[in-house]
Amino acid sequence: MTAASPSLRALRTSEEVDAFLDGKSFPLVDGDRVTFVFRGEADTVALRHWIFGLTSRQELERVEGTDLWFTTLDLPRESRVEYKLEVTHGGDTRWILDPLNPHRAHDPFGANSVCHSDGYVFPEWAQEDPDARPGDVESLRFHSTTFHDERTIRVYLPARFRRRARYPLLVAHDGDDYLRFSGMKAVLDNLIHRLEIPPMIVALTNPIDRLTEYAASERHAAFLVDELLPHLESTFPLIGTPSTRGLMGASFGAVATLSTAWRRPDVFGKLLLQSGSFGFTDIGDHQRGPAFDPVVEFMNAFRADPGRPASKAFVSCGVYESLIYENRSMLPMFQSTGMEVRYVEARDGHNWENWRDRLREGLSWLFPGPLWMVYE
Amino acid sequence: MPVTLLGPQRHSPTVQQTLHSLGVRGPVAAITAGWEERELEDDELEAHLGGVTRNLELWERCDRVFDADPDLRETLWRRHDRLVEVRRLYRLRLNHAMDAARELLDRPEDPDLVAAEFEGAIDAVRRLDREHLDRVAEVNEAFEAEIDAPNRPSLAGPRKEVAEILGDSAALAIAGGHVAVLLNRLRLFGIADLVGDRPVIAWSGGAMVLGERIVLFHDSPPQGRGHAEVLEAGLGLHRGAVPFPHARRRLLLDDRERVTLLARRLEPLLAIPMDEGARADWNGAEWWLAPGARLLEADGSVRAAS
Numbered sequence: 010m011t012a013a014s015p016s017l018r019a020l021r022t023s024e025e026v027d028a029f030l031d032g033k034s035f036p037l038v039d040g041d042r043v044t045f046v047f048r049g050e051a052d053t054v055a056l057r058h059w060i061f062g063l064t065s066r067q068e069l070e071r072v073e074g075t076d077l078w079f080t081t082l083d084l085p086r087e088s089r090v091e092y093k094l095e096v097t098h099g100g101d102t103r104w105i106l107d108p109l110n111p112h113r114a115h116d117p118f119g120a121n122s123v124c125h126s127d128g129y130v131f132p133e134w135a136q137e138d139p140d141a142r143p144g145d146v147e148s149l150r151f152h153s154t155t156f157h158d159e160r161t162i163r164v165y166l167p168a169r170f171r172r173r174a175r176y177p178l179l180v181a182h183d184g185d186d187y188l189r190f191s192g193m194k195a196v197l198d199n200l201i202h203r204l205e206i207p208p209m210i211v212a213l214t215n216p217i218d219r220l221t222e223y224a225a226s227e228r229h230a231a232f233l234v235d236e237l238l239p240h241l242e243s244t245f246p247l248i249g250t251p252s253t254r255g256l257m258g259a260s261f262g263a264v265a266t267l268s269t270a271w272r273r274p275d276v277f278g279k280l281l282l283q284s285g286s287f288g289f290t291d292i293g294d295h296q297r298g299p300a301f302d303p304v305v306e307f308m309n310a311f312r313a314d315p316g317r318p319a320s321k322a323f324v325s326c327g328v329y330e331s332l333i334y335e336n337r338s339m340l341p342m343f344q345s346t347g348m349e350v351r352y353v354e355a356r357d358g359h360n361w362e363n364w365r366d367r368l369r370e371g372l373s374w375l376f377p378g379p380l381w382m383v384y385e
Numbered sequence: 386m387p388v389t390l391l392g393p394q395r396h397s398p399t400v401q402q403t404l405h406s407l408g409v410r411g412p413v414a415a416i417t418a419g420w421e422e423r424e425l426e427d428d429e430l431e432a433h434l435g436g437v438t439r440n441l442e443l444w445e446r447c448d449r450v451f452d453a454d455p456d457l458r459e460t461l462w463r464r465h466d467r468l469v470e471v472r473r474l475y476r477l478r479l480n481h482a483m484d485a486a487r488e489l490l491d492r493p494e495d496p497d498l499v500a501a502e503f504e505g506a507i508d509a510v511r512r513l514d515r516e517h518l519d520r521v522a523e524v525n526e527a528f529e530a531e532i533d534a535p536n537r538p539s540l541a542g543p544r545k546e547v548a549e550i551l552g553d554s555a556a557l558a559i560a561g562g563h564v565a566v567l568l569n570r571l572r573l574f575g576i577a578d579l580v581g582d583r584p585v586i587a588w589s590g591g592a593m594v595l596g597e598r599i600v601l602f603h604d605s606p607p608q609g610r611g612h613a614e615v616l617e618a619g620l621g622l623h624r625g626a627v628p629f630p631h632a633r634r635r636l637l638l639d640d641r642e643r644v645t646l647l648a649r650r651l652e653p654l655l656a657i658p659m660d661e662g663a664r665a666d667w668n669g670a671e672w673w674l675a676p677g678a679r680l681l682e683a684d685g686s687v688r689a690a691s
Contacts, residue, residue: 169422173451175462205607250466374608381601381614383419384561384590384630385395 014044017072017079026077035109036124041085043124045069046109047078051098054078058092059358061331066095086128088356089363090329091121114362116190123362134203134369137195141202142168146194146213151240155232158217162237164245165194167201167208175246177209177253177376180233180277182223182262184213190361196368204380205373210245212237220300223261225268225307234273250278252320255375257281259364261304268307270318279375280322280348283364287335315342321349323371325364327357388585388623390592392663393561393630398433399662400558400586407584411555412436418443418570419562419590434558439550443570446543454539457532461569464528468617471524475517476614482510483612483646490642507649514615514650518598521617534573544574551579561589561630564601564616568594577620585622589630592659595622600651602629604637613647623667627651629681632658641685648681656681657690 020026026048037044047054047069054069069078084090091114093104106113107122114123125131144167151160163184167176187193193213200206214237216222222229233256242249256277258266263285270277288301289308295301322343326336333354343350351374357363389407394400404413415431415438417424424444431438451458486506492499534540551557557580561567567590571577585595593599602613629636636658637643648656655672657665657680664675674680674690682688 171422173448173458248466252469369607373606377606377608379563380606381603382565382616383563384593385393385420 014079014081017044017046017077020072020077021074023075026072026075029077030109035107038084038125038127040127041083042081043084043126044079044081045092045094045107045124047094047096047107048076048109049078049096049098050076051078051096053095053097055095056080056082056092057095057104058082058090059360060090060329061333061358062329069094084124084126085356086126088124088126088329089129089358089366090124090126091358091360091362092124093121114190114360116361117186121360126356129356132366132369134199135192135196135365136199138199138202141195141198143198144168144170144194144201146188149244151237153232153236155228155236156217156222160217161215163188163213163215164241165197165211165213166245167210168198169208172246174208175248177207177255178241178245178247178249179209179211179255179257179281179372179376180237180241181211181213182256182258182265183215183219185215186361187259187364188213191365191368193365193368196365196372200369200372200378204378204383205369206376206378209376210241210247212241219261223258223265224300224303225264226303227272229265230269230272233269234276238276251275252278255279255281256319257283257371259283259361260359261286263287264304264307267311267318271307271311271316274316274318278320280319281371281375282322282324283367283371284326284330284332284359285324285336285339286332287339289335289338312342315346317346317348319348321351321375323351323353323375325353325355325367325371327359327363328354329357330359332359386580386582386585386622387669388587388595388667390595390623390628390657390659390663390665390667391586391588392659392661393589394433395429397661399664400433400588401435403586403664404434404556404558404584407556407586409556409584412553413438414551414554414557415440416443416557416559416567416571416576416591417562418447419560419564419567420444421563421566430558430560438558439554441547441550441574443547443574443576444566446547447570447573450539450543454537457537457539460528460532464524467524467528468521471517471520472614475513475520478513479510479517479612479614482506482513486510486646486650487642490645507646510650511652514598517615518618525617529572532573535575540573547574547576548579551576551583554583556584556586559585559587559591559595561591561593564590564593564599567591568599568617568619571620577622580622588659592628592630594619596627597621597624598627598651598654600627600629602647603635604640604643605635613650625653626655626657626665626667626672628657628659628665630659633660638681638687643685644681644687645683645685648683648685652683658687 056067069080110122112123113120147164149162254277256266263282288297288305295305326333340352417427489503596619599616599619666673678690679687680690
């Protein structure tokens with residue numbers, strides 16, 4: 010138990026609970042132990058988290074005679090965990106954000122409360138910096154002859170964009186999610202401002218049928234390479250060589266990235282693969298559900314004949330994700346292709362802020378900026 | 386011509402007192418092409434220089450030339466792409482060569498044996514740097530022949546304008562910025578041939594491009610520690626030294642192994658940290674270092690110059 014537990018258990022009156030809560034930040038972090046606290050009338054309260062390896066539901070203990078609840082988790086330094094509280098009262102069960110914790114992370118499904126253990130540092134380079142001249146994000150309506158539909162692509166143009174210059178290109182899967190949940194625009198503005206990446210054009214693409222398009226689909230690869238890329242290269246001043254083109258994605262977006270690079274090698278020289286849903290089997294069936302069928306089929310084909318999909322790949326994964334095992338397993342395979350590979354793990358889960366936190370290292374490694382060239 | 390190198394000027398400018406100490410009277414021509422799009426955001430610099438300042442506007446002029454002569458821009462892009470490839474291959478060899486030299490600095494075997502191997506390893510790095518300089522020079526010569534800047538019609542007018550402004554100036558001040566951009570503009574406008582006997586004062590990237598060898602360095606970049614790299618030869622207006630602007634910020638000066646490797650690799654060139662307030666004068670034959678100046682030493686220390 011954390012140092013907070015005995016003092017919590019000793020509380021008896023509402024006034025004592027008030028005094029205990031007053032001025033504290035929650036959850037309570039004490040070394041590598043974290044105590045989650047809830048105050049309110051309930052029959053049961055449970056912590057719901059997404060740490061693979063721990064029971065995902067952990068009941069809070071009620072402090073006798075009060076409406077205060079708590080539970081303690083061991084959480085290594087530098088961890089970042091997203092969670093909710095499951096509160097059951099009068100037969101009604103709801104998952105709620107932690108009322109005592111103002112830290113929130115958002116994703117396409119809503120929001121979660123966020124717990125940082127000791128040592129986690131919010132990346133200041135992901136916050137809007139008034140000194141960093143902002144780039145622009147333009148919306149590009151695009152008719153796809155591959156998918157026979159209309160698509161909206163956001164295109165990030167760096168500050169001081171000039172038609173007379175030439176730029177590297179990065180194509181991102183789930184572009185709007187990267188913008189909304191990973192602060193992609195501020196990250197790009199800041200890293201360019203700090204000379205850590207070059208001024209670049211970033212095409213932020215969005216799927217319409219994500220689980221089909223991103224599940225290693227050949228059509229998706231054709232869309233990117235035969236349709237989108239020529240369109241971008243005829244519209245924007247791009248350098249237009251494989252070594253100046255990057256492709257990135259997270260989760261299924263990483264599968265789409267890898268499968269596109271595998272099907273069309275030497276188009277995108279640089280890959281950024283975040284928490285890839287790289288499900289595979291050595292024998293028998295997989296257990297990840299039908300959405301993974303084409304992914305597993307692709308990954309098994311890739312493992313049998315990986316080729317050399319790109320020249321550089323930055324691979325990251327959270328250690329609190331179930332996918333950590335697949336990502337670790339793929340590392341020697343990626344290296345065996347002759348790609349230059351950098352692999353990074355973080356004490357985080359399968360979420361957009363984990364992917365945000367790795368962007369600086371990944372982007373600046375794949376696209377080193379002019380920091381080496383500039384001496385003001 | 387006399388060349389004076391200064392530390393960074395933005396926060397603690399010393400350029401005005403330097404001009405006074407050199408006896409400069411009259412307008413000063415300024416080059417801020419390394420700032421690229423911000424070239425003309427030079428109000429602060431003008432204030433630092435005092436008196437009459439004339440920005441040669443090399444970046445802007447070059448941009449206008451590119452508009453009029455797209456073939457020139459295409460050719461320079463092709464050269465750039467070629468140099469990127471050359472650098473990539475150089476870096477591949479450099480990483481291995483530097484790793485070997487560094488590993489030999491910390492071996493448990495007989496010190497005499499290790500020292501002999503280290504000498505061989507650091508010599509291999511020096512040889513690699515020289516070879517890289519030669520490769521880049523070959524690429525540059527081929528492209529310079531193709532560009533033929535002195536006789537290119539699109540450059541004739543702008544070069545003449547620059548020559549006239551510089552001809553009426555008592556000194557030339559060169560600020561830093563992007564060293565490759567700056568170097569290219571200086572070459573395109575033939576600045577080295579136009580300077581004549583007037584004093585040249587340069588800082589940061591400006592100090593780097595005037596030497597015989599441009600060395601890029603940063604010991605703590607976000608993508609992880611690498612090794613200093615030779616970019617290419619500079620204009621050769623000063624010799625025998627490599628300036629390291631912002632050394633306190635960009636170099637791990639407490640890491641004796643890194644300092645040793647850098648100093649030994651560059652021998653016999655002097656490795657001069659150029660932090661704020663630093664000054665080094667080249668009279669065409671030898672260096673004079675201002676009091677307080679320091680040098681990177683072969684034993685890994687950073688010592689006051691004697």
